[in-house]
Amino acid sequence: MSTPLVELHELRKSFGPLEVLHGIELAIEQHAFVVLVGPSGCGKSTLLRMIAGLESVTSGTIVMDGRVVNRVPAKDRGIAMVFQSYALYPHMTVRENLSFSLEMAKTPRDVKQERIESAAGILYLDALLERFPAQLSGGQRQRVAMGRALVREPELFLFDEPLSNLDAKLRVEMRAEIKALHQRLRSTTIYVTHDQVEAMTMADLVVVMNDGRIEQLGPPLELYDRPATVFVADFLGSPAMNLIAGTVAESEAGPVIDAGDDLTLPLSPGSAVRPGAEVVYGLRPEHLRIGDGPAGLAATVSLVEPAGFETHLHADVGGQVVRVISTERLDAVPGDSIALVPDTARVHLFDSRTGARL
Amino acid sequence: MVSRAERAPHPMRESGMFTAGLRHRVGRFLLIGIPLAILVIWTTLPILWAVLSSLKESLEIYESNTLLPANPNLDGYRTVLAMRGFDSWLFNSFLVTVVATIVPLVLSIFAAYGFARYAFRFRHILLLLYLVPRIIPRVSLIVPLNSLMSDLGLINTYWVLFITYTASAIPLSTWILVGFFAAIPKEIEESATMDGANMWHRLRRVILPIAWPGVVTAAVLCIREAWNEFAFVLALINETSMRTLPYQLYMLKDSMGVQDYAVYNAFTVLTVLPLLVVYLLLERRVVESIVSGAVK
Numbered sequence: 001m002s003t004p005l006v007e008l009h010e011l012r013k014s015f016g017p018l019e020v021l022h023g024i025e026l027a028i029e030q031h032a033f034v035v036l037v038g039p040s041g042c043g044k045s046t047l048l049r050m051i052a053g054l055e056s057v058t059s060g061t062i063v064m065d066g067r068v069v070n071r072v073p074a075k076d077r078g079i080a081m082v083f084q085s086y087a088l089y090p091h092m093t094v095r096e097n098l099s100f101s102l103e104m105a106k107t108p109r110d111v112k113q114e115r116i117e118s119a120a121g122i123l124y125l126d127a128l129l130e131r132f133p134a135q136l137s138g139g140q141r142q143r144v145a146m147g148r149a150l151v152r153e154p155e156l157f158l159f160d161e162p163l164s165n166l167d168a169k170l171r172v173e174m175r176a177e178i179k180a181l182h183q184r185l186r187s188t189t190i191y192v193t194h195d196q197v198e199a200m201t202m203a204d205l206v207v208v209m210n211d212g213r214i215e216q217l218g219p220p221l222e223l224y225d226r227p228a229t230v231f232v233a234d235f236l237g238s239p240a241m242n243l244i245a246g247t248v249a250e251s252e253a254g255p256v257i258d259a260g261d262d263l264t265l266p267l268s269p270g271s272a273v274r275p276g277a278e279v280v281y282g283l284r285p286e287h288l289r290i291g292d293g294p295a296g297l298a299a300t301v302s303l304v305e306p307a308g309f310e311t312h313l314h315a316d317v318g319g320q321v322v323r324v325i326s327t328e329r330l331d332a333v334p335g336d337s338i339a340l341v342p343d344t345a346r347v348h349l350f351d352s353r354t355g356a357r358l
Numbered sequence: 359m360v361s362r363a364e365r366a367p368h369p370m371r372e373s374g375m376f377t378a379g380l381r382h383r384v385g386r387f388l389l390i391g392i393p394l395a396i397l398v399i400w401t402t403l404p405i406l407w408a409v410l411s412s413l414k415e416s417l418e419i420y421e422s423n424t425l426l427p428a429n430p431n432l433d434g435y436r437t438v439l440a441m442r443g444f445d446s447w448l449f450n451s452f453l454v455t456v457v458a459t460i461v462p463l464v465l466s467i468f469a470a471y472g473f474a475r476y477a478f479r480f481r482h483i484l485l486l487l488y489l490v491p492r493i494i495p496r497v498s499l500i501v502p503l504n505s506l507m508s509d510l511g512l513i514n515t516y517w518v519l520f521i522t523y524t525a526s527a528i529p530l531s532t533w534i535l536v537g538f539f540a541a542i543p544k545e546i547e548e549s550a551t552m553d554g555a556n557m558w559h560r561l562r563r564v565i566l567p568i569a570w571p572g573v574v575t576a577a578v579l580c581i582r583e584a585w586n587e588f589a590f591v592l593a594l595i596n597e598t599s600m601r602t603l604p605y606q607l608y609m610l611k612d613s614m615g616v617q618d619y620a621v622y623n624a625f626t627v628l629t630v631l632p633l634l635v636v637y638l639l640l641e642r643r644v645v646e647s648i649v650s651g652a653v654k
Contacts, residue, residue, distance in 0.1 A: 054548050075554045087549035091567040100563070101553035148553070 003066060005030045005156060005188045006051065011060035013046055020046055022212045023060065028205075031186045033179070037199035038209035039235070044192045045160055047209070051190065052158055053077050065155070075104075080149035081158040084165065086141045088133040094120075094144050095129040101152050119150040122181070139170045146178070150185075159191040163198065175201060196236050200224065208232050226348075230355040233282050233348055239312060239323040241282045245352055248277045257281045263297070263318025268344040273358065280355075282348035285312070285323040289341045290330070296339035301332045315340065405630070412623035419619040434624030443598060443606075451585060451602040452632075453516065458523030458584035462531050463577055469528070470535030471561055475547070485536065488529045496526075500593040507594055514597045522590045527583050531576035538572025539565060574644045578637065585633050603629040 004027035013021040021043045028034050036044040049055040051062060053074030061068050069077055080101075089097050098119060102112040120126045123143040133141055142162060149157055159178070163171045179202050182189055193199055199206050200220045207217040208231070215235075216228040227233035233241045246259035255273050257265040265281050273279070290313075302321065303314035306329075313324040313332065317340065324340060332338060349358040411419055412434045414427040422428065438444060472478075473485055491499075503522065504513070512518040542565060550560045566573060588604045595601060601609065607625050611617065 052552060054551065074548075074551045075556060079552065081549070081552045083545045083549055085543060085545050087543065087545035089546065089550070089564055089568075091570075100550070100555075104554035104559060148549075152553075 004028055005032075005065060006190070007061075007063040008047075008051075009061045009063070011047070011050065011062065012058045013043070013050060013055065014058045019058075020212050021050075021058075024214060026207065026214065026217070028188060028190065030188055033182050033189045033191065033202060033204045034207060035191045035193060035199040035203035035205070036207045036209055037193055037196055037235075038215075040194060042209040043212040044194075044209050048158055048160055048190060048192045051156075052079055052081050078152075078154055079156045079158055080152045080154040081160065082145045082149050082162045084161040086133075086145040086162075086165075088141060088144055088148075090133050093130050093132055094125060094136070094147075097133070097144055098125075098129075098147050098151050101148065105152075115151045115153070119147040122150065122184075123147045138166050139174065142166060142174055146181070150181075155188060157187050157189040159189065161193055162191075163193070163195075178202065197238060200236065206236075208235060210235075226357070227282075228357050230280050230282070230350045233350065237284060239285050239325065241284050241348070242288070242320075242322045243350075244281045244320050244322075246279060246281055248273045248275050248279060250275050259318060259320065261318040263320065265297070265347075266342060266344050267347060267349075271347075271349070273349060277358075278352040279358065280350040280352050282350060283322075283342050283346065285325040287343040287346040288322065288324045289343065290324065290326060290332075291339035291341040294339055296341040299338050299340050301334050301336040301338060303334060304330065304332055306330075408623045408626050408630075411619055412627050414620050416618050416620055434618075434620035434622075435628070437618075437621045438624045438628055443601075446599045447601050447603050447606045450516075450519075450600060451604075451629075454519045454523055454587075454602060455581055455584040457516075457520045458527055459577055459580040461520070461524045462527035462580055463573070465524075466528055466531035466535050466576060467561070467566070467573070469532045470539050471565065473532070473536045474539035475544075485533075488532055490529075491526065492529050496589045500589060503590070504593050512594075514595055514600055516600075518594045519591060519602075522594065523584045523587060526587075526590070527580045530583070531580055534576045534579070535569065535572055538569040542568050571644045574640050578640050578644075581636055582633060 006026075006028040008024050008026040011021060011024040011026075012019060024047060036047060038044050046055060050057055053069070053072065057070045062070055064077065089100065092100065095116060098116045099112055102115060107115070116129075117126075120129060123146055125140075125143055125147055128136060128140060128144075133144065136144065142165075145162065162178075163174050166174060175198060178191075182202075191198075191202060199208075203220055205217060206220050206223050208215045208223065210231050216223055216232045223232060224236050227236065227241075230243060234243060244257070244259050244263075244265065246257035246263075246265060249256055249258040249264075251264070253266070254269040255267050255271050255275065257267065257279065259265055259281065267273070297317050299315035299317045299322070301313060302316050305312040305314075310325050310327050311330045313326065313330065315322055315324060315338065322340065350356060351358055407425065410425055410427060413430040413432070415429060415431065415433070418428060469488075473481060507513050507518050512521070546568070547560050547564060550564045555563065586604055587602070588608065591602050591605045592608070595605065603625075607622075607629055610622060610625055
């Protein structure tokens with residue numbers, strides 16, 4: 001296994017008395033596409049800015065290529081960064097924006113020319129080189145921001161919520177472009193977003209952060225299929241996982257979850273859970289099926305959201321709202337009585353006190 | 359299909375629209391046109407009066423109340439330009455203005471950058487203290503300054519004007535520039551840092567070009583301040599050859615016995631003219647910078 005390009009050891013950050021990062025441990029391999037994802041205020045952008053050198057390190061170490069860079073100024077770390085607001089130089093043309101970093105590095109003229117043309121070609125900026133940022137659309141500005149990072153041929157790319165300012169359609173397009181670009185250049189990338197769809201679709205490695213800590217990290221589908229905590233279970237997936245608090249009870253068919261109000265949730269027969277344990281029962285919306293007969297959980301439809309390929313359904317089950325995704329065209333209307341059949345093999349159980357997976 | 363008759367606006371509706379349009383135009387004229395006209399007259403009339411009076415004959419101003427000169431001539435200007443020492447006064451004004459614009463501007467750029475970009479202890483109080491020299495009436499500074507400069511042996515030197523004019527201009531230009539620098543998104547500068555720029559490059563290549571309208575505004579105010587300054591030069595200079603144009607303009611009144619208003623106004627016009635040219639040139643540059651900069 002190769003040496004990681006970036007290693008973070010016991011990394012902490014405080015602003016005055018307030019500690020916002022509590023001992024981050026992370027290793028990022030060469031060529032990886034790592035996405036830091038989490039809600040606003042979880043510390044992901046601060047962590048990225050610390051790697052960039054734009055924020056100081058309170059304690060711990062940042063190692064790049066085997067060298068501690070805690071005190072290396074941002075300009076000397078050889079990192080390129082794309083900002084949320086693009087941060088283009090408004091008084092320079094696209095060409096000048098692209099060439100600025102090369103001028104700072106005193107790159108020979110012919111190399112500079114070649115790199116600008118290459119980046120412009122990759123990002124379809126050829127026709128825009130003489131324009132000013134104010135004359136570009138949001139998507140074009142985003143491309144210039146990426147081009148500016150690209151011309152430097154850095155070892156590490158940092159993206160700080162780069163798609164947040166784009167409309168939904170353009171965001172999907174740019175998401176694909178960034179991923180394609182990474183697959184082509186194989187440059188190590190750390191990408192910050194609060195959008196779990198971006199995290200799931202782009203990353204080789206997703207790092208879910210919460211309240212200044214890494215909640216879980218791993219390949220996207222592993223996190224989706226086996227969330228380590230209630231937080232990750234709730235955060236990844238859209239619509240979110242159904243989470244219902246209850247107590248493990250015994251029945252003739254094996255253990256079940258008593259969620260109160262006569263609501264009993266089934267578990268797979270072999271579940272190794274201790275009767276009486278307080279748990280959170282988690283089930284993704286696509287793992288609930290609408291039954292053909294009366295067997296299953298009695299539910300009342302409260303909302304139907306046809307989304308084209310699939311239909312999202314909100315139903316009231318024993319006083320709890322559960323979300324269901326069906327790929328069938330449903331003719332249900334609010335108020336209809338239905339039966340929901342959980343796929344017990346896909347149930348996630350979490351300790352209700354610690355939130356950890358059982 | 360819509361027939362022509364159907365498409366034609368109803369006569370009543372058409373007249374209503376006409377009335378509304380007229381009301382809008384009259385309202386705009388009352389709210390914008392009239393105040394603007396008053397402002398233009400208010401500001402240009404004294405200059406116009408000075409220009410026209412400078413073209414009159416020596417005693418004409420005492421004899422008639424008309425605005426236009428009976429026999430327009432340039433005698434007043436000839437007299438002024440022939441004055442012994444006029445070229446030194448012009449040079450003095452020019453020199454102190456150049457120094458008292460460039461030096462405060464350079465110092466203010468660094469000071470404002472520090473105030474706008476770095477968080478340090480007592481930052482706000484320091485910025486407020488910067489304004490103290492502007493708050494204290496200039497006249498009250500004259501006696502202590504005179505005494506101080508006499509002790510330093512600087513009276514009747516260019517240094518005394520450079521120092522006092524520069525000190526007087528720095529607070530104003532710093533305050534203006536702090537506002538402009540602080541308005542530049544921090545991310546643009548961070549982006550330059552990531553691009554490998556050090557502080558000097560960031561300031562010179564990124565911050566200053568973006569804040570150029572602010573720099574020009576500060577420069578114009580420094581130029582105006584230095585060119586028109588009167589109190590300090592009056593208190594700190596007493597040699598005729600060291601006078602500046604405003605000082606000499608004031609002295610003209612005493613030296614001429616019976617006031618020759620044609621000469622007086624010709625001197626005024628010649629004093630104001632360079633400033634006017636600078637204003638017009640720089641104003642266009644400010645507008646150009648604002649348009650091409652297009653900061654989001």
